[in-house]
Amino acid sequence: MSEAVFEQVLEHLGGAALDASVTHGTLAVLLEPSGLLEAVRALKDTFGFDMFLDVTAVDWPERQPRFDVVWHFYSTHRRVRVRLKARVPEADATVDSLTGLYGSARYMERECHDMYGIAFRGNDDLRPILLYEGFVGHPLRKDYPKQKEQPLVPYRTSEAPK
Amino acid sequence: MTLQLPNPIRPAFDKGSSDSAVIVNIGPSHPATHGTIQIVAELDGERVVRTDVHCGYLHRGFEKECESHTWHNLIPYVDRLNYCSALINDFAYCEAVEKLMGIEITPRCRHLRTLLSEYSRIADHLTCIAAALMELGAMTAFLYLVTIRDYIYEHLADLTGARVTYSYGRIGGLARDLPEGWLKRLGEILDEMDTFTGRVHGLVDRNRIFIDRTRDIGVISTSEAINWGFTGPILRSTGAARDLRKDTPYLSYAELDFEVPVGIKGDNYDRYYVRMREIDESAHMIRQLMEMLPAGPLCVDDRRCTFPEKTLVYTEIESLINHFKLVMDGPQVPPGEVYSAQEGANGELGFYLVSVGGGTPWKVHCRSPSFVHVGGVHRMLDGYQLADIVPTFGSINMIGGECDR
Numbered sequence: 001m002s003e004a005v006f007e008q009v010l011e012h013l014g015g016a017a018l019d020a021s022v023t024h025g026t027l028a029v030l031l032e033p034s035g036l037l038e039a040v041r042a043l044k045d046t047f048g049f050d051m052f053l054d055v056t057a058v059d060w061p062e063r064q065p066r067f068d069v070v071w072h073f074y075s076t077h078r079r080v081r082v083r084l085k086a087r088v089p090e091a092d093a094t095v096d097s098l099t100g101l102y103g104s105a106r107y108m109e110r111e112c113h114d115m116y117g118i119a120f121r122g123n124d125d126l127r128p129i130l131l132y133e134g135f136v137g138h139p140l141r142k143d144y145p146k147q148k149e150q151p152l153v154p155y156r157t158s159e160a161p162k
Numbered sequence: 163m164t165l166q167l168p169n170p171i172r173p174a175f176d177k178g179s180s181d182s183a184v185i186v187n188i189g190p191s192h193p194a195t196h197g198t199i200q201i202v203a204e205l206d207g208e209r210v211v212r213t214d215v216h217c218g219y220l221h222r223g224f225e226k227e228c229e230s231h232t233w234h235n236l237i238p239y240v241d242r243l244n245y246c247s248a249l250i251n252d253f254a255y256c257e258a259v260e261k262l263m264g265i266e267i268t269p270r271c272r273h274l275r276t277l278l279s280e281y282s283r284i285a286d287h288l289t290c291i292a293a294a295l296m297e298l299g300a301m302t303a304f305l306y307l308v309t310i311r312d313y314i315y316e317h318l319a320d321l322t323g324a325r326v327t328y329s330y331g332r333i334g335g336l337a338r339d340l341p342e343g344w345l346k347r348l349g350e351i352l353d354e355m356d357t358f359t360g361r362v363h364g365l366v367d368r369n370r371i372f373i374d375r376t377r378d379i380g381v382i383s384t385s386e387a388i389n390w391g392f393t394g395p396i397l398r399s400t401g402a403a404r405d406l407r408k409d410t411p412y413l414s415y416a417e418l419d420f421e422v423p424v425g426i427k428g429d430n431y432d433r434y435y436v437r438m439r440e441i442d443e444s445a446h447m448i449r450q451l452m453e454m455l456p457a458g459p460l461c462v463d464d465r466r467c468t469f470p471e472k473t474l475v476y477t478e479i480e481s482l483i484n485h486f487k488l489v490m491d492g493p494q495v496p497p498g499e500v501y502s503a504q505e506g507a508n509g510e511l512g513f514y515l516v517s518v519g520g521g522t523p524w525k526v527h528c529r530s531p532s533f534v535h536v537g538g539v540h541r542m543l544d545g546y547q548l549a550d551i552v553p554t555f556g557s558i559n560m561i562g563g564e565c566d567r
Contacts, residue, residue: 107537
């Protein structure tokens with residue numbers, strides 16, 4: 001049954017899908033960032049992918065464009081998942097926000113913005129969520145050193161406070 | 163000495179929408195909210211007008227840390243996501259890696275993982291209900307439920323050597339087989355649990371105070387719950403029988419007889435009742451699995467992930483090298499990506515893994531139900547009383563380790 005849904009989705013997306021495959025039971029489609037909103041609207045309205053599961057990014061520092069932004073959707077009726085991917089360059093790491101379609105995108109886009117510095121056009125609330133106000137950099141980027149510390153409160157030293 | 167601490171958050175609003183409004187800050191460390199969470203609420207009298215919920219106080223860089231360890235070494239880390247049902251995290255992660263490696267686990271391992279998942283679900287639901295009831299003043303019910311939870315913890319310590327974070331899953335199998343007499347004790351604990359949950363039903367279900375504090379409080383509809391990404395007991399409390407164990411069966415769930423309990427209107431009372439009923443269903447599943455548990459090997463016979471017998475490591479060179487390579491280089495996972503989800507105690511627990519080949523992941527992302535639920539919890543807080551924040555938040559069962567990662 002899931003294969004039939006996947007075929008319909010691919011047929012609908014047509015030329016917008018740069019690359020598509022079914023791996024481990026999930027349909028994975030690579031899109032141009034500009035075609036995202038239209039594709040997601042079709043997934044939600046035409047094919048019943050009513051649950052927005054997740055958005056994250058993958059950093060490929062050696063590659064141009066540098067980031068993959070990855071979305072997962074689930075249909076509670078057809079019980080299948082679809083993964084959408086779009087590649088964005090570091091200089092313009094911006095994709096469209098899905099907050100207009102799914103409420104759950106609000107928080108998850110904030111996390112992705114925290115961790116990778118991906119900007120979501122249309123999400124007016126990209127305040128830090130897992131990090132704190134004033135944190136510099138994006139820790140899940142590969143060039144952010146794992147050991148780097150940015151304590152919000154200065155560490156105590158062995159000297160007595162003045 | 164005065165130390166000016168910078169504010170770690172920027173609230174969404176600092177002025178009330180009317181003259182009589184007051185803005186209060188609840189948390190991040192507050193005795194009545196279990197979990198480190200900050201809620202900035204605008205109040206009109208006792209009524210909550212709007213809320214701005216902040217999490218992240220427990221963020222410890224789980225996903226960053228994962229990128230510099232071998233696939234096996236991550237198992238203790240994933241334990242510490244949802245520490246109320248750590249085994250489910252273990253198995254969900256291991257299943258994701260096994261999908262990437264193309265491994266099919268043995269029947270005994272599959273059944274045992276199912277059994278332990280359900281056992282962990284019971285412990286998680288007991289914790290959630292006990293804490294939520296205690297916050298409403300039901301101390302006796304709390305003690306009844308955590309007594310059973312403690313039996314379960316001690317019993318799991320017999321099996322795994324730890325009470326809370328077990329590190330018991332292995333890629334392609336489990337750490338060790340059941341000790342002698344473990345299943346017999348399991349049956350005793352389940353019987354005792356039935357007695358104690360029966361008492362809690364008697365104390366709470368028709369209790370006027372409990373009903374007044376939970377009925378029609380924190381209501382959410384099915385369509386709104388789906389829009390906000392809610393899964394697990396919260397979605398089921400709205401009346402939608404959505405459960406990954408039924409919808410996309412994994413492990414041994416396709417072979418088991420069980421029901422998916424649902425609520426009527428998605429309020430706090432329904433969430434309490436759905437969890438209580440799920441405990442019964444989990445116990446029912448465990449009893450079936452105790453009968454079904456097949457003999458046979460626990461781990462797959464695959465040198466890419468399973469450690470050789472210790473006696474062989476000490477006596478033959480191939481096994482010694484195999485052991486060494488598995489420890490130093492880690493299991494070799496072919497390039498690829500996978501999203502694999504299991505029904506955690508709180509909802510859909512998904513792992514999105516990216517491998518470029520080799521013994522270390524390129525990316526590990528955890529789709530944690532608690533984080534998504536906290537993102538939509540304001541829909542269940544706004545419009546109710548200030549005092550309702552505590553029971554509603556308790557019914558979400560936000561687990562800081564999983565939410566903030």
